[in-house]
Amino acid sequence: MNRELAKASVLKTGPGTSIQDLGRQGMANFGVPISGAMDQRALLWINHLLQNDENAAVLEISQPGFSIRFDTPTSIALAGALVDVKLNGVQIQNPAIIPIHLHGVLEIGAFKSGARLYLGIKHGFQSSVILGSRSFYQGLTSLSQLSKEDKIPYFVDSNPIHQHNAKAKWSSDWYRTETILAYPGPDFSLLDTESREKLIGEPYRISTFSNRMGLQLSELLENELPELPTNPVFPGMVQLTSGGKLVILLKDAQVTGGYPRVLYLDEKSQGIVAQKKPGEQLRFSLISSKAAKNDRDSIR
Structure with missing residues (x-):
């Protein structure tokens, strides 16, 4: 089934922001590293919350000061490092599943614990698949990290998640x-x-x-x-x-x-x-x- 694509625009980012999934399997004999999310637990949690395929691509963010704008309504989720998060300038207390409205802007502030934050989206980010994976790797993919003004494709979600009776909450206790x-x-x-x-x-x-x-x-x-x-x-x-x-x-x-x-x-x-x-x-x-x-x- 064909889906309509939209774009998320990177407004601000520090070094090291990249797209990652579960990585490239079975390529070591060609000298190709596995790559993929450094904190696989966070990636799997996000994709579980969003009811995505477990290998759906997410953003891996390792610096505060990241911000991104979404063209169309969708749903996102965060896991990994505990950070200060704002949506359209308003602080979010429990950033598990976050409904995004038209031209919504997400801002990532201080990292309170942990070193890497993961941002997932309904259906996953739709960057190019190279050797079975969307994971960035220098010399293999066209980009090794994201920069300001880069645009990331994602599928339009006609039924974004707005409410859940259960409020899932990511815990950082396991990595402390x-x-x-x-x-x-x-x-x-x-x-x-x-x-x-x-x-x-x-x-x-x-x-x-x-x-x-x-x-x-x-x-x-x-x-x-x-x-x-x-x-x-x-x-x-x-x-x-x-x-x-x-x-x-x-x-x-x-x-x-x-x-x-x-x-x-x-x-x-x-x-x-x-x-x-x-x-x-x-x-x-x-x-x-x-x-x-x-x-x-x-x-x-």
Whole structure:
């Protein structure tokens, strides 16, 4: 069925705003990263509220000061970071499902907790599909991030959601923990006992050297690990360099790497890490296979 397209106009944005869905699957053998939403839990929540397909594309926003205008009535939803939100200049207290009227303007203010906000729309944003995904990735899609005056297509919603008896409310409690659950990585056994205890027992802070490819931790973990051949890597792998730097690979990470892979974070733990700001602290904790399965199941 053909639907009429409308446009949302970006009025203001900081760096890093992009369109993301669940990413590109099965492309690693061609050197193509998975990409997709850094906080998958937030994306799935939004699409559930809007009764979209779970892979419908959303906006990922990582800076305050974003604003957008919608050409036609529709319904949107927000999740991820807790932020100050205004619609047509009026503060919104519980920005779950938000009805948008003709030429409605949404403004995103201060981030009160979390590092990434997700904005979804009924039927999803309709950017170009490249290799099975709408997710932005530099060198693959025409844009790597959105800029002022960019226009994003979406389907006109002739019956926007105006009222719900139930008031769904997004909770940020799940990502406020400092504890990051992890599996031992393929090269964890190469660490000596002292290094393992430091890796698992000591706190680490998020450094400013972080982006969608990876997140670097400030504290060093001295080690004498050998040089390794290039091996497959994917989001969630924690690599340890010869200089002692710990790097958590994220959604736009390369698909191969030569640094030892000492830990692996599952999807829920990746989402927690994605919501951490520079300077915030975390601690790794090893988990059993049974506990990890329960955590994965809790995402959906």
